[in-house]
Amino acid sequence: MKISPLPLAALVLAFSLGFSQLAPAQSADRKAEPDPRQFARGAKAWADNCGRCHNIRDPKEYSDRSWNVIVKHMRVRANISGDTADDIAAFLKASNN
Amino acid sequence: MRIWPQQTDRSHSDIRDARSAPAVKAIGLAFAAFGLSQPLPALAQTQPSIADLERRVEALEAQVRQAAQAEQELQALKAELAEVKGRTAKAESDASQAQSTANQAQSDVTRVAAVNPAPPDDNSLIRFQLTGSVVADFSANDAPGSHSSFGEAKFLPIFLASYGDRLLFEGHMEVSSTSDGETDTSLEYAQLDFLVNKWLTVTAGKFLTPVGQFQQSLHTPWINKLPTRPVGFVEDGGDEPLSDIGVMVRGGFPVGSMKATYAAFVGNGPRMGDAGPVLEGFGGDDNSDKAFGGRVSIFPIPHLELGLSGMHARIKGLEAVSGTVSQADYALIGGDFAFTKGYWDIRGEYIHSRLDAIASALTPDDLLPTDIPRTTWNNWYVQAAYRLAGIFDNPIVAKIEPVVRYSQLRVNGFSDFQENEEKRWSVGLDYWFAPSLVAKIAYENSNFPEDPSVNSFHAQVAFGF
Numbered sequence: 001m002k003i004s005p006l007p008l009a010a011l012v013l014a015f016s017l018g019f020s021q022l023a024p025a026q027s028a029d030r031k032a033e034p035d036p037r038q039f040a041r042g043a044k045a046w047a048d049n050c051g052r053c054h055n056i057r058d059p060k061e062y063s064d065r066s067w068n069v070i071v072k073h074m075r076v077r078a079n080i081s082g083d084t085a086d087d088i089a090a091f092l093k094a095s096n097n
Numbered sequence: 098m099r100i101w102p103q104q105t106d107r108s109h110s111d112i113r114d115a116r117s118a119p120a121v122k123a124i125g126l127a128f129a130a131f132g133l134s135q136p137l138p139a140l141a142q143t144q145p146s147i148a149d150l151e152r153r154v155e156a157l158e159a160q161v162r163q164a165a166q167a168e169q170e171l172q173a174l175k176a177e178l179a180e181v182k183g184r185t186a187k188a189e190s191d192a193s194q195a196q197s198t199a200n201q202a203q204s205d206v207t208r209v210a211a212v213n214p215a216p217p218d219d220n221s222l223i224r225f226q227l228t229g230s231v232v233a234d235f236s237a238n239d240a241p242g243s244h245s246s247f248g249e250a251k252f253l254p255i256f257l258a259s260y261g262d263r264l265l266f267e268g269h270m271e272v273s274s275t276s277d278g279e280t281d282t283s284l285e286y287a288q289l290d291f292l293v294n295k296w297l298t299v300t301a302g303k304f305l306t307p308v309g310q311f312q313q314s315l316h317t318p319w320i321n322k323l324p325t326r327p328v329g330f331v332e333d334g335g336d337e338p339l340s341d342i343g344v345m346v347r348g349g350f351p352v353g354s355m356k357a358t359y360a361a362f363v364g365n366g367p368r369m370g371d372a373g374p375v376l377e378g379f380g381g382d383d384n385s386d387k388a389f390g391g392r393v394s395i396f397p398i399p400h401l402e403l404g405l406s407g408m409h410a411r412i413k414g415l416e417a418v419s420g421t422v423s424q425a426d427y428a429l430i431g432g433d434f435a436f437t438k439g440y441w442d443i444r445g446e447y448i449h450s451r452l453d454a455i456a457s458a459l460t461p462d463d464l465l466p467t468d469i470p471r472t473t474w475n476n477w478y479v480q481a482a483y484r485l486a487g488i489f490d491n492p493i494v495a496k497i498e499p500v501v502r503y504s505q506l507r508v509n510g511f512s513d514f515q516e517n518e519e520k521r522w523s524v525g526l527d528y529w530f531a532p533s534l535v536a537k538i539a540y541e542n543s544n545f546p547e548d549p550s551v552n553s554f555h556a557q558v559a560f561g562f
Contacts, residue, residue: 048399052437054320054561055532069226069257072265072292077314079349079358079394082295
């Protein structure tokens with residue numbers, strides 16, 4: 001099998017871009033007091049986006065820890081922009097207790 | 098403390114009263130003496146009666162008794178005062194001790210907090226999450242020679258693991274029981290996603306082909322509102338690509354007040370099979386031409402998505418025992434829409450694909466390749482569902498969702514491939530115990546170009562976790 005250079009280059013680019021950003025972004029998931037504006041944006045984005053393919057899921061179904069990972073999964077699956085996904089995560093984590 | 102001076106004031110006045118008591122007593126005694134001294138001259142002059150004197154003595158004695166009682170009371174008051182003072186002093190010292198303990202605790206807390214800031218909910222770098230679904234179904238139909246059967250039970254675990262904020266692994270397996278009692282496992286996807294920035298994710302590995310909407314977004318059993326897939330959007334002999342192995346970029350971004358999404362991939366691409374191209378990810382490529390394609394979508398209004406998909410690949414004919422096979426172009430275009438507002442879920446999808454003329458075996462056992470003419474597939478469905486919660490308050494009825502779907506596949510060209518042609522009506526009722534726990538029943542009527550139509554009944558229970 002001949003490996004064409006295009007996907008390979010994309011992969012290398014992806015790795016380097018991805019890893020260069022790993023460290024500084026680490027603190028973004030911290031459970032700070034939910035900013036009321038972010039909470040409101042998140043609630044709206046959740047209502048607009050999270051019922052498009054399946055029933056909208058109850059924030060209480062998962063813990064903060066689980067939502068952190070699941071929202072990433074859905075961000076990729078549903079092509080949701082990163083800032084919207086962050087708002088949705090903040091809303092879900094502030095609404096599950 | 099504020100209580101103390103008040104106490105002091107009161108005690109001062111008490112003391113004043115107490116001090117005045119001996120004076121009263123002295124005056125009383127003086128009066129008594131005076132009283133006693135008086136009768137003598139009077140006795141001389143008036144000779145007061147004995148009884149009279151006795152009364153006076155009694156009165157004086159009473160006064161003396163009163164004075165003694167006052168003295169006693171004074172002593173009791175003094176004792177009480179002393180006790181109150183003691184208690185107050187004790188309370189004050191207790192209070193100040195408590196205050197200093199509190200101060201100490203407070204300063205401990207501040208010191209500890211300064212060293213260890215409040216921990217975030219989860220600050221581990223690697224986070225793991227297991228999700229997935231299980232499904233069990235039953236079906237029966239009236240086709241000659243067929244019988245009802247509990248279908249394959251399936252367990253579809255999904256493993257998710259993230260590293261920091263930018264890396265996600267998703268792995269999805271399917272474990273199912275086959276009709277001959279074996280257990281089948283297959284890999285639906287296993288991909289590494291790099292969340293490069295808020296608008297771009299780069300994925301490597303085996304992923305669901307980003308073409309159309311059913312396979313990417315709806316085929317999961319607790320999401321699919323009917324127990325069956327639409328005609329043509331199936332795993333074997335279907336027209337919608339299932340998965341590929343390669344690299345993919347995807348994301349979403351705002352366009353003015355609207356939203357848009359994109360996904361594009363390069364992968365090993367399909368291989369030839371007995372029902373047409375097999376649109377699945379193969380862990381190797383049988384030719385050096387990569388498949389590429391993707392999908393873009395916009396949301397002209399928040400609850401309506403319109404998508405456009407395309408794909409291109411070069412397919413190599415399946416080798417026969419002898420003879421030479423050829424390669425041919427494969428191309429696909431598709432459109433999809435989804436309107437999901439309130440209790441409505443209305444969607445549809447169309448796929449048109451084409452394989453140019455190719456010399457290929459249909460199975461590896463074929464002695465010689467077959468000359469397959471150029472063939473096209475036209476495949477579509479529309480589906481509408483409405484959750485009765487929109488009309489009825491009754492808690493049971495509100496969980497019911499009727500669904501209706503029409504789907505069809507038409508094949509033009511090679512006659513063997515036309516065996517998959519079908520037109521089908523599906524009507525179903527879902528009962529949602531929870532957002533991802535559903536019991537479905539459905540009735541379907543299928544029509545084929547040559548064979549008689551078939552009616553079938555399906556029931557399914559699905560749970561996503």
